[in-house]
Amino acid sequence: MTVRRASPWISQLERRRPVVALEGNEAADTVVVGGGIAGLATAFFVLRDTDRDVVLLEQGLVAHGATGHNAGQAVAALEGWFDEMAAELGEAEVMQGYREVLSGWDRLQDILTRLERPGDLLRVEGKVALSTPEAVRSLMNERAKWIAAGAPHMAMAVVKGALSDLPEGVKEVSEGEMMRVLRTIDRRYIAAVCMASGVLNAAVLTEALAEHLLVAYPKRFRLFERSAVRRARLGDEVAVTTDRGTVHGDNMVLCTNGYTDIEMQACEAPVYQGNVKGVVGFMAGRFGDGPDGAEAFFRGAEHGYYYLTRRQYAGRPFICIGGPEEELGADERYDAAKDYDPQAYEHIDAFARETLGDRDGWDMEWHGLMGYTPGGARLVGADPGSPSLLYNLGCNGIGLLASLAGGWKVAQLMRGTLFPHSMFDPSRLARDRIMRIV
Numbered sequence: 157m158t159v160r161r162a163s164p165w166i167s168q169l170e171r172r173r174p175v176v177a178l179e180g181n182e183a184a185d186t187v188v189v190g191g192g193i194a195g196l197a198t199a200f201f202v203l204r205d206t207d208r209d210v211v212l213l214e215q216g217l218v219a220h221g222a223t224g225h226n227a228g229q230a231v232a233a234l235e236g237w238f239d240e241m242a243a244e245l246g247e248a249e250v251m252q253g254y255r256e257v258l259s260g261w262d263r264l265q266d267i268l269t270r271l272e273r274p275g276d277l278l279r280v281e282g283k284v285a286l287s288t289p290e291a292v293r294s295l296m297n298e299r300a301k302w303i304a305a306g307a308p309h310m311a312m313a314v315v316k317g318a319l320s321d322l323p324e325g326v327k328e329v330s331e332g333e334m335m336r337v338l339r340t341i342d343r344r345y346i347a348a349v350c351m352a353s354g355v356l357n358a359a360v361l362t363e364a365l366a367e368h369l370l371v372a373y374p375k376r377f378r379l380f381e382r383s384a385v386r387r388a389r390l391g392d393e394v395a396v397t398t399d400r401g402t403v404h405g406d407n408m409v410l411c412t413n414g415y416t417d418i419e420m421q422a423c424e425a426p427v428y429q430g431n432v433k434g435v436v437g438f439m440a441g442r443f444g445d446g447p448d449g450a451e452a453f454f455r456g457a458e459h460g461y462y463y464l465t466r467r468q469y470a471g472r473p474f475i476c477i478g479g480p481e482e483e484l485g486a487d488e489r490y491d492a493a494k495d496y497d498p499q500a501y502e503h504i505d506a507f508a509r510e511t512l513g514d515r516d517g518w519d520m521e522w523h524g525l526m527g528y529t530p531g532g533a534r535l536v537g538a539d540p541g542s543p544s545l546l547y548n549l550g551c552n553g554i555g556l557l558a559s560l561a562g563g564w565k566v567a568q569l570m571r572g573t574l575f576p577h578s579m580f581d582p583s584r585l586a587r588d589r590i591m592r593i594v
């Protein structure tokens with residue numbers, strides 16, 4: 157089997173729009189930088205919920221960043237253990253952040269309804285599989301916290317005899333049942349938690365959103381691709397400059413997945429190339445069989461974590477697995493065309509063999525960039541030093557619903573809505589004094 161180094165989600169894009177680059181100067185109330193799901197969702201909610209007009213600038217093409225290179229699973233989760241995040245960011249702030257991510261489901265529904273594309277999201281039952289008693293106890297703690305924050309009920313099952321003290325409401329099952337639930341031949345998993353989940357092609361959705369906004373708001377929305385922002389001057393007004401022109405506006409929203417080498421003038425910007433950790437995530441996919449679903453497997457002994465989704469793709473069942481990651485060096489730039497460590501795909505092979513007994517190889521392999529801001533959480537809202545600079549970024553590995561929720565929140569902030577403190581507030585970086593004065 158020949159493996160294509162290509163993202164299945166980008167392969168499904170059917171672009172009908174010409175590429176229009178910024179040539180000359182423009183003016184808009186809001187300048188959005190970044191044409192991934194975060195940028196288009198931000199533009200959508202600003203256009204829908206305010207009377208502001210929007211110019212969006214994308215350095216490459218819409219949906220070709222992380223939005224086109226992920227696992228395509230919609231799930232309301234935070235990357236990190238609740239207690240650890242609460243110790244660093246505050247318990248109430250983490251609870252609020254989780255509620256915001258959870259609201260991403262409603263925002264996704266808003267967009268699907270507006271685009272008249274309800275079929276773009278396939279609801280599936282998500283399962284998290286755990287292999288050690290310590291991980292099971294930690295996850296029980298997590299589950300209780302998320303339920304307290306408003307998460308829908310999450311059923312949990314544990315293999316008989318695996319835990320000495322079984323909490324109320326947790327179902328005991330045989331090892332065989334557990335393997336059946338998780339659809340694996342691997343006997344190592346002793347517990348599973350179910351959560352609402354969905355699969356989608358985020359690139360197709362984002363491109364559809366771009367097309368829709370151009371048609372629905374011909375006077376209030378302009379989109380320029382192949383227009384990398386080099387410089388931004390901030391103050392009461394903003395001036396956002398590419399190689400071929402400048403957009404003047406009241407404010408600017410950075411939706412650049414955390415990575416930015418934009419030269420910021422007159423601002424205390426907490427996000428810049430040097431303090432965002434770049435992590436490359438690897439994925440492989442193949443046509444196979446079996447019903448749709450989404451499972452995440454935590455393999456305690458080796459601290460490994462893999463995620464597996466199954467969905468219909470081009471009319472056939474498609475299995476896609478991810479997990480291995482590679483951290484980039486401090487000054488290393490991500491190269492979408494580069495062959496990073498081939499061992500990453502070997503790890504995926506090994507996982508597939510142990511989990512599915514599978515020796516079929518892969519039809520497609522791809523990788524994408526995750527940006528981790530200090531503290532690991534995304535940034536949503538205004539810069540503590542320069543209110544005309546707002547953020548909806550800090551992609552990390554579970555960012556689709558969070559990007560939608562962030563876009564909505566940014567639009568409401570522009571309307572003057574006040575929100576409880578959240579772990580995503582950019583002020584956390586000011587508090588930690590992780591700032592650079594340019």
Ligand SMILES: Cc1cc2nc3c(=O)[nH]c(=O)nc-3n(C[C@H](O)[C@H](O)[C@H](O)COP(=O)(O)OP(=O)(O)OC[C@H]3O[C@@H](n4cnc5c(N)ncnc54)[C@H](O)[C@@H]3O)c2cc1C
Nearest residue numbers: 190192193194215221222223226227229385437524555556
């Ligand atoms: C391997 C992998 C698997 C993942 N799996 C999942 C998953 O299953 N579920 C989930 O919820 N999340 C997942 N994620 C995360 C998810 O993909 C991201 O959170 C989401 O796509 C981020 O969207 P974004 O718009 O912030 O970033 P991007 O899609 O990267 O968009 C940012 C855009 O900004 C542009 N840009 C940057 N700098 C400039 C500039 N100076 N001027 C103009 N434009 C600029 C870039 O070109 C890019 O198009 C995964 C990520 C990876 C890498």
